[in-house]
Amino acid sequence: xxxxxxxxxxxxxxxxxxxxxxxxxxxxxxxxxxxxxxxxxxxxxxxxxxxxxxxxxxxxxxxxxxxxxxxxxxxxxxxxxxxxxxxxxxxxxxxxxxxxxxxxxxxxxxxxxxxxxxxxxxxxxxxxxxxxxxxxxxxxxxxxxxxxxxxxxxxxxxxxxxxxxxxxxxxxxxxxxxxxxxxxxxxxxxxxxxxxxxxxxxxxxxxxxxxxxxxxxxxxxxxxxxxxxxxxxxxxxxxxxxxxxxxxxxxxxxxxxxx
Numbered sequence: 001x002x003x004x005x006x007x008x009x010x011x012x013x014x015x016x017x018x019x020x021x022x023x024x025x026x027x028x029x030x031x032x033x034x035x036x037x038x039x040x041x042x043x044x045x046x047x048x049x050x051x052x053x054x055x056x057x058x059x060x061x062x063x064x065x066x067x068x069x070x071x072x073x074x075x076x077x078x079x080x081x082x083x084x085x086x087x088x089x090x091x092x093x094x095x096x097x098x099x100x101x102x103x104x105x106x107x108x109x110x111x112x113x114x115x116x117x118x119x120x121x122x123x124x125x126x127x128x129x130x131x132x133x134x135x136x137x138x139x140x141x142x143x144x145x146x147x148x149x150x151x152x153x154x155x156x157x158x159x160x161x162x163x164x165x166x167x168x169x170x171x172x173x174x175x176x177x178x179x180x181x182x183x184x185x186x187x188x189x190x191x192x193x194x195x196x197x198x199x200x201x202x203x204x205x206x207x208x209x210x211x212x213x214x215x216x217x218x219x220x221x222x223x224x225x226x227x228x229x230x231x232x233x234x235x236x237x238x239x240x241x242x243x244x245x246x247x248x249x250x251x252x253x254x255x256x257x258x259x
Contacts, residue, residue, distance in 0.1 A: 036221070036223075037236045038221070038236070038244055038245055038246040038253060039245055039246070040245065040246045040247070040248045041245040041246070041247060041254070042247070043084055043247060043248075043249075045245065045247070045254070045256075046084065046088060046215060046247070046256075047087070047088060047091060049061050049087050049088075049090065049091065050084075050087065063083065063087055063089075063090065063108070063111075063112045064086070065082065065083060065086055065108065066082070066104065066107070066108070066156075067079045068082075073102065073104075074101055074102055076104075077104075077105065077191075077219065078250065080249055080250055081219070081250045081251070081252060082104070082105070082108060084247070084250065084252070085105055085189065085217070086108040086109070086111075086112045088187055088215065089108065089109040089110075089111075089112040089113040089117070089187065090112055090113065091186070092109075092113060092117065092186035092187040093113075093114060093116070093117050093186055094117070094118050094181070094185050094187075094211075095113070095117070095118070095119045095120065095185065095186065095187045095188070095189075096119075096120045096121070096122075096187075096188045097109075097119070097120070097121040097122065097188075097189045097191070098122055098173055098188075098189065098190045098191060098192035098202045098206070099122070099123060099189075099190075099192030099193070100122065100123035100155060100168065101123070101191070102155060102156050103121070103155025103156040103157045103158065104156050105121075105189060105191070106119055106121045106155065106156070106157050106166055107155075107160065109165075109187075110157055110160070111160075111162050113165065117165055118165060118167065119165050119166050119167065120169060120181065121166060121167070121168060121169065122170075122173055122176060122192070123168075123169070123170060124170070124172060125170040125171070126153050126170075155168070173192055173193070173198060173201060173202050173205070174197075174198065176205070178205045178208060178209050179208075181209045182208050182209060183208075183210070183211050183212075184209060185206075185209040185210055185211060185214055186211060186213075186214045186215070187215050188206045188209060188210060188214070188215070188216045188217070189216075189217050189219065190202050190203060190206060190216065190217070190218045190219065191218075191219040191220070194220060194227075194228050194230055194231050195230055196230040196233065199218075199230060199231055199235075200234055203216075203218075203234070203238065210257050211257070213256075213257060213258075213259045214256075214257050215254060215255070215257075216254070216255045217247075217252050217253070217254055218231065218235060218252065218253040218254075219231075219251060219252060220251050221235055221246060221251050221252065222251045228251075242255060243256075
């Protein structure tokens with residue numbers, strides 16, 4: 001093979017490589033441009049407590065609150081998301097959380113809810129990691145994150161004056177029997193494993209537990225190109241059958257059950 005032929009081949013390969021990279025770049029830009037697939041709503045869609053006046057949020061949305069600022073914490077919600085969860089607890093009597101993690105959301109719910117409220121929160125038992133029920137369609141990063149965020153056996157709410165409201169459940173959510181809570185929950189937060197099979201299973205159980213007028217919130221709906229792509233894929237697919245909305249300024253998706 002002479003030098004000219006080699007140069008032509010190398011040039012051809014370079015052009016092909018450039019075209020491939022250009023295609024992938026345009027695809028990446030499109031994904032960024034269309035980060036959110038679902039229609040968007042403001043927090044006031046969730047509850048009248050989020051109504052605003054000329055001063056901004058009203059006093060009725062005031063809560064006891066722990067922020068995190070720019071700190072990176074395990075499984076952390078943003079400050080706006082944590083505030084929304086805390087406010088919603090003011091109107092809820094029975095709440096369920098898939099994914100206790102540090103217990104911050106559990107604490108905010110307990111602190112801001114009525115004295116007779118009940119909070120059920122579920123996490124994997126510390127010795128259960130080898131039995132984690134993954135499938136081939138589950139994202140490997142989501143699996144890793146789920147296990148690392150289930151390392152706690154003592155939580156932020158532990159030994160506080162509101163801990164009596166909390167029913168801590170140590171279980172794999174796939175094997176958890178939710179039948180005693182069917183049609184009883186006012187507020188459900190799905191923030192456990194973000195692997196596809198778990199999101200699907202947790203959601204199916206949540207729909208059975210939700211009472212009329214209740215709310216389900218999913219966390220980490222932030223695009224197909226992030227670590228939470230299974231959340232994004234599942235909720236977009238689910239939205240073809242149900243009315244789901246992305247809450248502006250958050251990574252929350254909401255479903256409201258009609259009265």
